[in-house]
Amino acid sequence: MESADRPAPFLHRAALGLAAGGLLGLAIGAVESCLLLTAGGMGVREPLAEMLRIEAYYVVAAAGLGLVLHLLILRRSLAATVRVLLAAAAALLGVVWVRAWLSGGESVTFGMVVGSYAGGLAAVAAAWLAGRVLFRRPAPALILGLVAFGLAHGVALVGTGHAGGPDLGIQPWRGERPPNIAVLLIDTLRADRLGCYGYERPTSPEIDALAARGTRFEAAYAQASWTRPSVASLMTSLYPDSHDIRGDYDVLPAGLPTLAQVLKARGYHTAGFSANPQVSPLYGFDRGFDVFGRGGSHLLRRSAIGILDHMAKRTLRMRILPALTGGGAAATAGKAGKKKAEEKDPLAGSGAQALNRQVFQWLDDYDGRQPFFLYVQYIDPHTPYSPPEDLINEGGQEPVSLPAQFIDKNAPPYPLSSYEAAPPEVLAGLSRLYDAEVRYVDREIGRLLNRLAERGLLEDTIVVVTADHGEELYDHEQWLHGQSLFDELVRVPLIVAGPGVARQVVEEPVELIDLLPTAAGWSGAEIHFPIQGRDLGPILAGGGGDPERVVFSERQGAYPLHAVRRGRDKLIRITSPDGPVWLQYDLGRDPGERRNLAAEGGPAAELRELLERTVAAAGALLGERAAKVEATGAAADELKALGYIGDEG
Template sequence: MDTARARECYGLVEDEPAVTDEENSLLSTESFTSTFTSAPWTLPSHASLFTGTSPSKHGAHAGHKHLNETLLTVPELLQNQGYETVAISNNTWISEEFGFGRGFETFYKTWQYVQSDTDLGRIARQEEGFDKIRRAGKALFDGDPLTNIANAVYGQFFRKTDDDGAARTNAWIEAWLGDRDDSRPFFLFVNYLEPHLEYRPPKAHAVEHLPAGVTYEEAMEVSQDAWGYTADTVELTDEDFEILRALYRAEIAYLEEKIEEVVDLLKAEDEWEDTLFIVTSDHGENIGDHGLMDHQYALYDTLLHVPLFVHGGPFEEGEIDDLVQLVDLPPTILDVLDIDAPAARDQFQGISFHPDADETREYAIAEYIAPQPSMDALEKRVGDLPEHVHTYDRSLRAIRTDRYKYIRGSDGTTELYDVQVDPGETNDLSDTHEDVVADLDTTLDEWLDSFEQADPTGATTMSADAKDRLEDLGYLQD
């Protein structure tokens, strides 16, 4: 094992992208083309990524929105090995408030100009008149008043509308790399947000991807109200979805440039050859697929199939089509860095995909433990819900082999797809392939019986500012 080339460990998570043709040119690295996340949205997917466990085991999901301290996390493991551990987050879910701060010496949140637990930016942007004065005045003294004022001014006037934090993230990385104590190895985790509703890429990138005859201004007028579309209060045409997909591709193209900037920064500091560099995504996106928008209420591959690129250590340029899951990253990282950590390895449900590993994955598992947003939260947003929307009020589990994808709902529904011939999962075979359904159903039950499932107790709460910011990003809360 060539650990000399893996002195540093750098993790990059893009918040949205599913696999597209554009992403295959992202980096000259080893590309894992059959990679799947464990959950279709940010909180449980990142919890799986950090702990190497499934949502059923780590217990962070829509019913319990916090990663509890019962499991070891990758940053904790590396901090114990003497690594400098740093996180940069552009998404409110990935913050100390929701349990993701453990093991990080530094946790930088790009939505704040000065790092603080109090956020006036949302008040400054959203409230008007007396309500703005009242709420801002109340929050002003919740912490450091000068810091709060600085963050409010930043949120109101200076944070760009065509960049969700990538530019500021890279500027921070550049300064940090130049100033850090290079006698220590580092673990740097970055969550970018750009490919996230609303899709508002820089104009120069958008015009390169928009359909012929569609202007940037026209594209910006297309509704991106995912919940209105889900509840049938917003109508979108095929042409509208073509435009939205073009904007999504433009967001990815912009983010690709920003990731390549980070590679250049590492090279400039002579760190690149000693760095294990990983780029992946926590989930994909439905843009009219399966009658849905955003990344909720389903376990189709549009949400679960994600990119994975790895550079450094034993990984060489090329493509690998073996089944891989994001829960496989923690044991793989430990193998590359030659870290034993037996307690963590006992905890992991992932399978190392180190080139010297003996075991390969036979199937991938994904879970959607509870709907997010709930029916109540959605109804508060859009009003009375059509009957078909209430069918989303259930949990889902899916098991996927190289050929078949089986989805089972808590409401008794089942779906089966031959993903080799039907990658879009449009032809449900559950009624005609009962033997395959029975076999995968049994395998799913055996997997569930193989570990102790989390039973999180106690209600979880979030600050009003976090709730507001998440709703600003489209995550409706009760």
């Protein structure tokens, strides 16, 4: 121990401060990680890896603080240094612990974490005893204990944390290399706003060129009219009633295999990038991806040390650096309405250009040894409509005030309710802004395709361009999305181009749930778990489709909606407290869905039976309920800015 009469030698004090701080940081990080895992109910894909990231931050921070305290301030007392470190940690953790205790949540199983820490603590005890015997001094023993804990924890991580997902009965590819697969999903994109789908304005030259060398599906349907359930259907090949992602707090059930897991099991390198917080690790969408680009560790961002790190970086970026360089809010206020969303907080970094930077960085690191599966979800043209200034001025359009509105999925849909109509000039302005957003993301998709071509990857890549849902611009007296199942919301673009894909237009209806079995077919994988989609491979190769194919969409809430389409006939059922409301349309004669045939004598019996049978079959396949989690912090700010939660959320 140190003498009370004189300070210990300089290096001795430094080592003691570093070691004491490092070990305390390790313990504090472990405690908070376990607390977050237990209270969050998040279904974290690799809990040990997430925990190690938090522990590393705490080790560095606490070791640095311990060094400063014991070397320069509390030089005579290691115990005083430890007490100060513990007090600082308690203050930092208090807010997060109380928040986690109040929010509750469903527990997750992490027995492997307990085993890992048992082994790590045993290693610490053995190393401490060995250090005292060998060195007879506390500092080397503390350092040896820190190293032993890290090694033991790392061994457990290798053994259990990277287990690679469920056994799907899929063997890695052998022999002929399967194609790369790139799914480019454009959030909130209406099919009828692309040139290749007949739109008169030049919004999509890059996507149009891609469609000209591949297959364009004229009648592709999303399974929901808002992001999370729609993308969950794409990833699992299940309808929302089967995968149970229906509300704002639902997490993708851990037992459902995903498209990324299928291709990973087949030997693909899997990379996902999403600008929409609805599709993030918080809700389980990183499962099966080797890389998921949402910026850092999700669990780390929820931890006390992660929040402190974020606040420090934000203060440095937003306040200190502008003050030092003479910048600030006044320098940019004149352009605030015209800047891209990625330049504005809380949607900083969300625009297509910023997302492409992440994808390009991944491409620069890609070594080509495995075929890749790339999933990119662009947020544009989601509200708030804020295209780049050059594209606004291109159409002579100034920004129009339309703040993102809270999408209340419990509100009555049309025709049970409607919003006040916007003046014609405002509606025209919003339409032009939306088109400019489409042109912006089209331009960025062109940049991504060019980058793939420059790397010599495009000719071996099957590219899919689609959307999770569309957008209503007062087509049926309502705005935005999530509130109905009309074609402006659930009919989405679907374009496929690449090796083995015919140049054609397919008129027969298809669904987003078809992407999983289709991609599995491209990779050579056989599916041995329940799905509801179909392999579109034969159609893409030039074969015919099924003109009687039934496609299905749904939306839950206080007024559940279900819709089926077969051929040109479409039926929507709205379940209301006063009984079901039926909407039936002949899309061949009435593509705008204006004449409700059900109002002229009730729904066609055959269509009604078909809808009820499809709903029952989807519910019968439900095997695992979705866990619940509430977005907090930066994720909640993003969702609020996009209109998914209200001010109270």
